Amino acid sequence: MVRAIEWRESPTPHIRLIDQTALPAVETYLEITTVDALVDAVLSLAVRGAPALGATGALGVVVAMNQAAAEGWSDDELAAQILRIRDARPTAVNLAVGADRASAHVSEGVEAVLAAALELVAEDEAANRELSRLGADWILARTGKEKVRVVTHCNTGALATTAWGTAYGIIHELHERGALDYVYADETRPLLQGSRLTSWELTRDEIPHAIEVDGAASSTILRGLVDVAIIGADRIAANGDTANKIGSVALALACQRAGIPFVVAAPWTTVDLDTADGNDIVIEERPAEEVHSFGGAVVAPEGVTTFNPAFDVTPGDLVSAVVTEKGIAEPAASSSPEPLKDLISR
Amino acid sequence: MVRAIEWRESPTPHIRLIDQTALPAVETYLEITTVDALVDAVLSLAVRGAPALGATGALGVVVAMNQAAAEGWSDDELAAQILRIRDARPTAVNLAVGADRASAHVSEGVEAVLAAALELVAEDEAANRELSRLGADWILARTGKEKVRVVTHCNTGALATTAWGTAYGIIHELHERGALDYVYADETRPLLQGSRLTSWELTRDEIPHAIEVDGAASSTILRGLVDVAIIGADRIAANGDTANKIGSVALALACQRAGIPFVVAAPWTTVDLDTADGNDIVIEERPAEEVHSFGGAVVAPEGVTTFNPAFDVTPGDLVSAVVTEKGIAEPAASSSPEPLKDLISR
Numbered sequence: 231m232v233r234a235i236e237w238r239e240s241p242t243p244h245i246r247l248i249d250q251t252a253l254p255a256v257e258t259y260l261e262i263t264t265v266d267a268l269v270d271a272v273l274s275l276a277v278r279g280a281p282a283l284g285a286t287g288a289l290g291v292v293v294a295m296n297q298a299a300a301e302g303w304s305d306d307e308l309a310a311q312i313l314r315i316r317d318a319r320p321t322a323v324n325l326a327v328g329a330d331r332a333s334a335h336v337s338e339g340v341e342a343v344l345a346a347a348l349e350l351v352a353e354d355e356a357a358n359r360e361l362s363r364l365g366a367d368w369i370l371a372r373t374g375k376e377k378v379r380v381v382t383h384c385n386t387g388a389l390a391t392t393a394w395g396t397a398y399g400i401i402h403e404l405h406e407r408g409a410l411d412y413v414y415a416d417e418t419r420p421l422l423q424g425s426r427l428t429s430w431e432l433t434r435d436e437i438p439h440a441i442e443v444d445g446a447a448s449s450t451i452l453r454g455l456v457d458v459a460i461i462g463a464d465r466i467a468a469n470g471d472t473a474n475k476i477g478s479v480a481l482a483l484a485c486q487r488a489g490i491p492f493v494v495a496a497p498w499t500t501v502d503l504d505t506a507d508g509n510d511i512v513i514e515e516r517p518a519e520e521v522h523s524f525g526g527a528v529v530a531p532e533g534v535t536t537f538n539p540a541f542d543v544t545p546g547d548l549v550s551a552v553v554t555e556k557g558i559a560e561p562a563a564s565s566s567p568e569p570l571k572d573l574i575s576r
Numbered sequence: 577m578v579r580a581i582e583w584r585e586s587p588t589p590h591i592r593l594i595d596q597t598a599l600p601a602v603e604t605y606l607e608i609t610t611v612d613a614l615v616d617a618v619l620s621l622a623v624r625g626a627p628a629l630g631a632t633g634a635l636g637v638v639v640a641m642n643q644a645a646a647e648g649w650s651d652d653e654l655a656a657q658i659l660r661i662r663d664a665r666p667t668a669v670n671l672a673v674g675a676d677r678a679s680a681h682v683s684e685g686v687e688a689v690l691a692a693a694l695e696l697v698a699e700d701e702a703a704n705r706e707l708s709r710l711g712a713d714w715i716l717a718r719t720g721k722e723k724v725r726v727v728t729h730c731n732t733g734a735l736a737t738t739a740w741g742t743a744y745g746i747i748h749e750l751h752e753r754g755a756l757d758y759v760y761a762d763e764t765r766p767l768l769q770g771s772r773l774t775s776w777e778l779t780r781d782e783i784p785h786a787i788e789v790d791g792a793a794s795s796t797i798l799r800g801l802v803d804v805a806i807i808g809a810d811r812i813a814a815n816g817d818t819a820n821k822i823g824s825v826a827l828a829l830a831c832q833r834a835g836i837p838f839v840v841a842a843p844w845t846t847v848d849l850d851t852a853d854g855n856d857i858v859i860e861e862r863p864a865e866e867v868h869s870f871g872g873a874v875v876a877p878e879g880v881t882t883f884n885p886a887f888d889v890t891p892g893d894l895v896s897a898v899v900t901e902k903g904i905a906e907p908a909a910s911s912s913p914e915p916l917k918d919l920i921s922r
Contacts, residue, residue: 477791
């Protein structure tokens with residue numbers, strides 16, 4: 231299994247990131263030792279995926295402290311630089327959660343911060359394994375099938391997390407149980423995380439699959455070609471409204487019409503109980519170039535305006551299950567206005 | 577206004593096609609004098625769009641007859657070559673309708689066939705103008721707005737027709753009336769007819785617009801950014817089920833949830849009353865390369881399987897209006913099982 235993000239001590243302490251913008255053609259790694267380089271990696275999506283961004287936020291505080299020591303920053307400067315990391319992408323709550331958790335230990339010194347960050351990384355892998363087991367159980371029980379056909383969107387595998395994956399983790403778990411028939415992976419424009427990354431991971435894991443354009447997902451569902459849709463999340467509100475990669479809500483609408491479950495898989499850190507519903511989720515808009523070009527080829531008239539939101543919000547009433555390592559909430563079937571809050575208060 | 581397809585007599589009689597695979601970078605034309613070249617142009621999508629394919633089918637019979645005369649084909653050989661043109665793309669009913677209409681005159685000689693084909697071309701432009709007026713009236717009445725914001729999918733403009741356009745024709749008509757606020761044009765993977773062609777036409781017509789990835793369309797609708805979705809069609813069944821470019825049904829599902837109209841615009845020739853519903857519509861699957869790459873850039877692991885249907889079918893109960901030059905059917909609101917048949921029996 232590939233590691234998207236790791237802490238390494240030699241030759242100098244650094245974050246080692248696989249450069250996801252170069253996949254699937256080239257497997258190359260970035261060695262991050264400065265805040266500037268880290269923020270660049272986040273903005274270019276060299277590192278992406280909610281859980282991997284959580285690790286990035288936490289380990290980024292260590293990078294900032296090391297740079298502060300080397301360059302003699304004041305406490306205010308260090309705090310400002312940690313804030314730059316924390317807020318590099320507004321929709322991804324995990325980046326802030328990771329940075330906040332590590333920076334709570336700044337007064338204890340860099341070793342304590344590193345320990346807190348590595349603890350978060352270890353917890354993420356454990357959470358992924360647990361939610362994958364829970365999700366596979368739920369899907370097999372709900373569909374009543376011995377083998378399921380799955381559609382997924384974007385990349386939620388080892389590349390998107392610190393290890394194993396979330397939605398992809400459930401797919402992997404189903405495969406290991408012999409309960410997976412086939413996967414349809416949406417290519418996920420504009421940055422093609424599905425065809426570039428998910429298909430790369432599925433191929434490595436020898437999981438039978440096809441890639442399809444995002445526009446095909448709705449009819450793949452309506453034509454009865456799949457039994458369940460499984461996606462990840464960037465932020466989940468208390469009512470189950472789920473921000474995820476642009477295009478996700480199309481799958482949810484089709485699943486509702488087809489009468490098959492729409493499953494959101496994410497570690498508990500992605501749940502934001504302070505956000506009541508999707509109206510309070512800021513939707514990041516990304517640069518026009520992503521839509522103007524395709525794999526380096528210019529595909530639109532020069533200078534044309536683009537609308538390029540990175541995420542959409544799937545209303546909670548379309549979400550059959552939110553699978554976390556703490557348990558499963560069922561917003562679509564719930565009579566509660568805050569099914570996610572109820573999950574932890576059980 | 578650009579002409580996607582024209583008949584020209586000199587230097588030798590030929591069909592002149594704008595090569596749509598080269599747009600928006602290069603404006604170049606193909607001069608078609610053989611059946612092989614015509615079928616290649618259809619399969620490569622150098623010419624595309626249901627009404628333009630109708631003209632292609634009709635004028636293609638003239639090309640076949642000229643080639644038959646030059647090369648001394650038997651009647652059987654001529655009939656077989658006309659059938660190749662007729663069936664080059666299975667979902668596009670207009671190609672067959674155009675070929676059948678022209679080939680009914682084969683026994684009268686090539687001049688009669690050409691006259692029949694040119695009559696079809698003239699009728700197509702007149703139909704587009706009329707359905708655009710009817711569609712604009714209907715949309716302004718239904719939305720109750722003075723200016724509307726529109727989302728559209730694929731290309732249905734002058735490039736897709738013989739002139740003016742269908743869904744695009746309504747948009748153009750609204751613009752000329754001062755009743756158009758803004759257009760969101762889906763890029764339309766895999767072949768990007770939206771960003772390459774629709775945006776090129778909108779730019780030429782000075783219509784304010786943005787392009788967006790196909791996955792954005794659902795949330796653009798759910799967020800209240802548009803008042804109506806307008807698409808074309810490749811085949812419309814008697815019950816209103818509509819085959820159109822892959823991704824169309826995602827817009828229909830979102831419009832239903834948002835409570836805004838989903839409008840299908842097409843000349844009457846696109847309506848196939850012999851097809852009871854969408855289950856009888858053959859969905860063409862296209863080559864893997866379209867999903868693997870674009871503009872020479874490979875974006876997926878080598879050899880990965882693709883699922884690449886060219887069309888999806890929007891169920892009639894999601895179609896607020898089918899706008900044709902003969903009038904408007906409202907399948908979603910109709911209690912009839914065959915609202916399209918009722919339209920002409922009025």
